[in-house]
Amino acid sequence: MSDAFQPNLDFNAEEVEEREAFVVDLDGYEGPLHVLLALARTQKVDLLKLSITQLAEQYLAFVHEARRRNFALAADYLVMASWLAYLKSRLLLPRTEKGKGEEPPAEAMAAALAFRLQKLEAMRKAVEQLMARPQLKRDVFTRGDPEATVIVPSDRIDASLYELMSAYVTQRRREEARRYSPGQRVEAFPLEAARDWLREIMPRLADWTPLDQVAPRPEDPEGPSQASYTASTLSASLELVKEGAMDIRQTAPFADLYLKRRGLGQPLELTP
């Protein structure tokens, strides 16, 4: 039996003294009734034949001991102590003043307490018996790999021939749009040609001239596009700038680019 579920509920009558019951009690999860039950067991009698007077004495001794040790007892313990002291005194006194007040006879009160202890005792035994049973996932195990019921989908499927055709055509169209056709190779304006072109028109670039006016115009529809002419011309002009033949400027990001040939006798390195 594993310890996990096996609280030590058996207060062994031979061994348990009040002090031990006291310690158990101060675990903090039991009440005065539990203490009374523990004490009652030390009497080694059937709970029905319990001496309530004796039990009251035991309990009062327990409370006394607790106070001597400076343990702060919860209010319930003290209420129980005073009630038991009262019950004990009534049990011991001869019943001379019968009928006085509306209180039940002390014997009935004592029997009621014994009954309550019995009830609690029954529950504690129930716990023990329950814990002694084979428990699921501790002692007994169900199928480790149950076969979940398979839900077989209905045989009926909602798909028409039209949908099938439509699905086919749709993706063939998509396929067509995606297709790469090597016949449409883009012609580019070669960098070499752009450089030659720039050198050729250089004499006309005495003033700042916008790039798109410098780049050649496409003539052949099969030839390079305007964008290609412009891009290649720009690249070539940058090379000429590096060589010191041209200047290029742009006033702001994305603004027009201007080209101008560098004046003769004004080598870059001599500019003050």
Place this chain on the structure above:
Amino acid sequence: MSDPSFQPDEAEIERRVEALLFAAAGPLSAAEIGARLPEGADVGRALSGLRARYEGRGVELDCVADRWRFRTAADLAFMMSQEREEPRRLSKAALETLAIIAYHQPVTRAEIESVRGVSLSKGTLDLLLEMGFVRLRGRRRTAGRPVTYGTADRFLEHFGLASLYDLPGVQEMKAAGLLDLSAPVGFELPDPSRATGADEEEAPLLDEDSPEFAQDFVGEER
């Protein structure tokens, strides 16, 4: 698919019940089993046949919470170290509370506290509810309409009990009056834990008496 004209004999019915119970992820009621068998199949007979067949084997047929399941034999627990789950530790207070609920249900919080003589700490009932051992059953028809608690099927499944009648010692306790929630006449034990403890004469709860119970809690029942 099965041939509908085929009329299975007893042995075949037993085979089928065996297959269903083996494959099931949880206990099955006789009605659930019957729904999957041909009309007129004697489920009870098949179940008792199976129970006898598996008696003493490594796997046994068990009735829990009125449902049937196969489980490993209790004496082989020591072998099952790999399958064992770390049990959730229940405190003494929680165990006692569980026992009180099991034996006295439907029972209110105040009644649980009265048996134990201590007030219930907040977490105790929550834990039992969360573990699925305890469920809300309804409301008592008394002032304040306190909620009553009872055990859930999972409690019976966990402890391998066919029904609440099979709780250990329940008949003896009942005979001795120990499960009676009303206190003996003139019983005036001080009870600091029970602020509202004066009203002992609560009517037993009848489900039909409290339609809002059905609304509130029936969804929690399995």
Place this chain on the structure above:
Amino acid sequence: MSDPSFQPDEAEIERRVEALLFAAAGPLSAAEIGARLPEGADVGRALSGLRARYEGRGVELDCVADRWRFRTAADLAFMMSQEREEPRRLSKAALETLAIIAYHQPVTRAEIESVRGVSLSKGTLDLLLEMGFVRLRGRRRTAGRPVTYGTADRFLEHFGLASLYDLPGVQEMKAAGLLDLSAPVGFELPDPSRATGADEEEAPLLDEDSPEFAQDFVGEER
């Protein structure tokens, strides 16, 4: 706990193996079972004993890939399933894949993907195979010998086609307004019916050349 000095007999070993297999989360090898039994226990004997004991029952002991497990008897599998009523809709991906297979069969997975322009999720083909719309046809006689797919009889039945000759062609697509003036350049509809004859590009699928196929898919054909 078990008494270590206790020497279990054969019947007891069989009981223990039974319990282990029942509670295990998956199939167990003989070695795994043996590790949880006393030294020298004859696992093989226990397993064959159990197998014999369960033979013909609703549950049978089964050995797959050297691992043992209980499983529902094959003839009772129908009990483990529940029919679903409402018809299933094919997803867009499934419908498109089915259309390509129908018109281009025999077609490899790579070819399907090339037409669709997206890779095929594993589930799509599996679903079509499971529904019986598509079947494995053979292997392409090219590098890698890829499996080719084609439609199965159920496909024709479902769409009310007498044969693959009856699959709607370009004219029908035009009539349905699917193909109009903007028909893609070079739109050619392959003739799937030609594929019903012998295809010199395709090798027949032989079970012996792909045992894993047999295991994976043959069970799904109906």
